[in-house]
Amino acid sequence: MTINPSAKMEETQKGTEVYNFDPLIVKSHYEIDYIHSYAQDSEFFRALGKKKLMGSKCKKCGYTYGTPRGHCMMCGAETEWYQLPNEGRVHTFTTCFFGSEEFLPETPFNLIMVEFEGVNSLFMARLIGAELEDLKIGMKVRAKFRRNLRINPTDVYFVPVKE
Numbered sequence: 001m002t003i004n005p006s007a008k009m010e011e012t013q014k015g016t017e018v019y020n021f022d023p024l025i026v027k028s029h030y031e032i033d034y035i036h037s038y039a040q041d042s043e044f045f046r047a048l049g050k051k052k053l054m055g056s057k058c059k060k061c062g063y064t065y066g067t068p069r070g071h072c073m074m075c076g077a078e079t080e081w082y083q084l085p086n087e088g089r090v091h092t093f094t095t096c097f098f099g100s101e102e103f104l105p106e107t108p109f110n111l112i113m114v115e116f117e118g119v120n121s122l123f124m125a126r127l128i129g130a131e132l133e134d135l136k137i138g139m140k141v142r143a144k145f146r147r148n149l150r151i152n153p154t155d156v157y158f159v160p161v162k163e
């Protein structure tokens with residue numbers, strides 16, 4: 001063992017960005033690959049690649065969901081897949097002027113809740129191709145699918161349909 005009481009760590013020119021002194025707030029880089037399973041929702045994401053929207057239907061009470069759901073929130077029973085229509089109507093909408101890092105470059109963008117004929121719950125997606133002043137509750141919209149899948153919920157979006 002070598003003992004060196006005058007040892008020093010190497011000094012570098014690398015510093016830290018300080019945003020505030022009291023309380024002390026500094027910038028740190030953080031990056032991570034996140035591997036996760038879509039588990040029971042996998043079929044929904046695979047179907048987007050086939051330009052299909054899949055909803056779920058309760059095997060026991062028949063409640064229909066416009067989203068993937070493994071079990072019924074009304075009675076707790078297992079659900080089964082069924083294909084949703086590619087057209088629906090705007091139930092409600094909002095314009096996002098801020099978003100997470102991935103969506104920030106696209107702001108402002110419109111989010112809609114889509115209502116499908118005969119389906120008990122709604123589906124949330126982005127609406128492309130309509131300005132805020134053109135958005136109307138009840139307007140007809142059609143699902144479109146990315147050609148280059150990201151295998152995430154943004155693989156589907158909606159566009160207005162002229163009536």
Ligand SMILES: [Zn+2]
Nearest residue numbers: 058061072075
């Ligand atoms: Zn049910």
